[in-house]
Amino acid sequence: MTTGGARRRGRRAGGVDTRAALLAAAQEVFGEQGYSGATVRAIAGRAGVDPAMVNHWFGGKSGLFAEAVLDLPMGVEAVLERLRAVPVERLGATIVWNFVTVWDAPGGADRFSALIRSASGPAQAAESLRDFLLANLFGPIGELVAGDRRELRANLVASQMIGLGVARYVARFEPLAGTDVDGVVAAVGPTVQRYLTGELG
Amino acid sequence: MTTGGARRRGRRAGGVDTRAALLAAAQEVFGEQGYSGATVRAIAGRAGVDPAMVNHWFGGKSGLFAEAVLDLPMGVEAVLERLRAVPVERLGATIVWNFVTVWDAPGGADRFSALIRSASGPAQAAESLRDFLLANLFGPIGELVAGDRRELRANLVASQMIGLGVARYVARFEPLAGTDVDGVVAAVGPTVQRYLTGELG
DNA sequence: GTCTATACAACGATAGAC
DNA sequence: GTCTATCGTTGTATAGAC
Numbered sequence: 001m002t003t004g005g006a007r008r009r010g011r012r013a014g015g016v017d018t019r020a021a022l023l024a025a026a027q028e029v030f031g032e033q034g035y036s037g038a039t040v041r042a043i044a045g046r047a048g049v050d051p052a053m054v055n056h057w058f059g060g061k062s063g064l065f066a067e068a069v070l071d072l073p074m075g076v077e078a079v080l081e082r083l084r085a086v087p088v089e090r091l092g093a094t095i096v097w098n099f100v101t102v103w104d105a106p107g108g109a110d111r112f113s114a115l116i117r118s119a120s121g122p123a124q125a126a127e128s129l130r131d132f133l134l135a136n137l138f139g140p141i142g143e144l145v146a147g148d149r150r151e152l153r154a155n156l157v158a159s160q161m162i163g164l165g166v167a168r169y170v171a172r173f174e175p176l177a178g179t180d181v182d183g184v185v186a187a188v189g190p191t192v193q194r195y196l197t198g199e200l201g
Numbered sequence: 202m203t204t205g206g207a208r209r210r211g212r213r214a215g216g217v218d219t220r221a222a223l224l225a226a227a228q229e230v231f232g233e234q235g236y237s238g239a240t241v242r243a244i245a246g247r248a249g250v251d252p253a254m255v256n257h258w259f260g261g262k263s264g265l266f267a268e269a270v271l272d273l274p275m276g277v278e279a280v281l282e283r284l285r286a287v288p289v290e291r292l293g294a295t296i297v298w299n300f301v302t303v304w305d306a307p308g309g310a311d312r313f314s315a316l317i318r319s320a321s322g323p324a325q326a327a328e329s330l331r332d333f334l335l336a337n338l339f340g341p342i343g344e345l346v347a348g349d350r351r352e353l354r355a356n357l358v359a360s361q362m363i364g365l366g367v368a369r370y371v372a373r374f375e376p377l378a379g380t381d382v383d384g385v386v387a388a389v390g391p392t393v394q395r396y397l398t399g400e401l402g
Numbered sequence: 403g404t405c406t407a408t409a410c411a412a413c414g415a416t417a418g419a420c
Numbered sequence: 421g422t423c424t425a426t427c428g429t430t431g432t433a434t435a436g437a438c
Contacts, residue, residue, distance in 0.1 A: 009409045009434045018407075040428060050409050055429065057407095113321045120318040120371050130372045138374075155368055155377035156388055162372075163364020167356055170321050171331045171363075173339075176356035186402020187357055191392045201387020408435080416427075 019057045021047040026068035035065055035128040062136045069128070071111060076136050083144060091144060092193025096185045099161050100168075104181065109169040116162075116170055133158065145196045156195040164188055220258045222248040227269035228308060231315040241265075270315045281341050289346060293394025296342070297386045300362050301369075305382070310370040317363075317371055334359065346397045357396040365389055 025047035029038040040061050044051040058064040059077065066076055079098055086094045103112050119129045134154075142154030164184070167173045176184075226248035230239040241262050245252040259265040280299055287295045304313050320331070335355075343355030365385070368374045377385070 039426085041426085051428080052410085052430080053408075061428065116367075117318060117321040119367070120314050120321065126372065130374065133372075134374065152376050152380070152388070155374040158372075158374060159364040159368035159377065159389075160361055160392070161364070162367050163360040163362070166317070166320070166363050166367070167360035171334075171359075173331070173335070173356040173359060175353050176360065179353070183402065187353070187396075188360075190395070191361070194391070195388075201384065403438100405438080406435100407437090408433105410433090411431090413430075414428095417425090419424080420422085 018047070018049050018053055021049060022053060022057060022064065023068045026064050030065060030069050030128060035131040040064075062132065065128075065132055066136075070115060070132075080137075080140050083141070088145060088197060089193070091196055092191070093185050093189035095141070095157065095161070095192050096164075096189045097181060099164070100181050100184050103165060103169060109172075112165050112169040116166060147197060149200060152200065153195050156200075157192050160188065160191055160195065219248070219250050219254055222250060223254060223258060223265065224269050227265050228312060228315070231266060231270050231319070266319070270312060270319065281338075284342070284345060289398060290394070292345060292397055293392070294386050294390035296358065296362070296393050297365075297390045298382060300365070301382050301385050304366060304370060313366050313370040317367060348398060350401060353401065354396050357401075358393050361389065361392055361396065 022043065025043050026038075029043045029046060032038070033042070040054050041051045043064070044054060047053075054061060054064050058067060062076065079102075082098065083091065083094060102108065115129070119126050138154040138158045141157060142150040145153060147153065168177045168184075179187075223244065226244045227239075230244045230247060233239070234243070241252050241255050244265070245255060248254075255262065255265055259268060280303075283299065284292065284295060303309065339355045339359040342358060343351040346354065348354065369378045369385075380388075
């Protein structure tokens with residue numbers, strides 16, 4: 001029911017920043033409704049633009065969430081793309097390498113802290129984050145391995161990566177926080193590999 | 202809104218355990234609001250006592266936080282005692298078993314959430330929490346094994362236990378959150394065992 | 403004229419009502 | 421089980437910027 005009538009097709013006049021409007025609206029609506037509760041149509045409606053703009057500018061709902069709420073350094077889709085090209089027996093090391101490399105970037109530690117804080121905060125934000133991570137990151141990672149108990153394996157990988165992030169970026173345990181990327185990969189990679197393709201008991 | 206009317210001055214009658222009421226209320230409110238978000242007045246209000254009682258019994262907000270949130274459900278010393286009696290090759294499984302059993306207890310999930318939240322919150326609480334964990338829990342665990350790189354090993358154990366806690370109690374990933382204790386021990390125990398006594402790279 | 407941001411329509415999937 | 425409403429997403433025609 002947009003009535004408002006007669007928004008014409010084609011490029012809008014002047015410097016109307018549709019992208020920024022979507023980001024602002026998304027922060028509001030995701031904050032109010034959570035990830036699954038917020039609809040692309042509601043966000044676009046609040047921004048006063050067409051829902052298709054979400055796809056055009058952010059590649060979809062998850063991309064919009066990632067940029068508006070998580071402010072992720074690298075698109076989740078890009079990471080998954082890279083992982084799909086890796087042989088299964090090297091997935092553990094690759095996942096750890098990607099994780100550490102991405103969050104070691106400037107500002108990464110602060111962003112990770114904010115992420116954890118929001119995940120342990122109001123139930124709604126926690127749900128948002130959990131839904132997002134499961135649907136867009138750890139779910140797909142679980143599907144990279146063709147074994148049994150994929151969901152549990154994905155959960156276990158998530159648990160180790162989250163714990164690594166908290167220890168290295170939030171609590172800053174030493175010497176772990178000061179270990180270089182290769183050292184962390186050597187220490188934690190085999191854990192992730194076993195969670196993906198090994199025996200779980 | 203103090204109305205409630207006519208609470209009389211002076212010592213309350215009978216065996217009302219003000220201290221215990223404050224502890225219970227503090228666990229709830231810290232869990233919901235985090236360290237800085239929780240107010241002494243809110244905690245005292247929920248406990249049905251005067252805010253001044255927080256100072257009287259705990260020396261202030263931080264003291265109450267330390268006792269209500271940081272104090273593990275089971276004494277740290279008791280846990281360490283049990284661990285010292287376990288053969289090294291079974292330490293991994295035993296640590297995971299203890300961790301899950303302790304935090305699966307009623308109220309454990311809320312307490313763990315509050316703990317994580319405080320660790321990612323104000324620098325002061327984060328620092329005291331990190332110091333507390335290293336000095337009283339993961340430090341001693343590292344000393345249970347007589348290998349090289351004890352500090353790094355202790356950090357890695359901490360990272361997996363923290364991640365397990367976040368996944369199971371805060372984010373509540375399924376199926377991990379619903380897996381029984383033995384299942385979690387079978388899945389995560391070998392990881393901790395390798396961190397303690399295995400090759401790290 | 404070309405490029406691209408935009409609007410509209412429609413599709414397949416999914417969830418809830420009855 | 422069927423029907424309906426609504427979701428996220430895609431295809432395509434068009435209008436404004438360059």
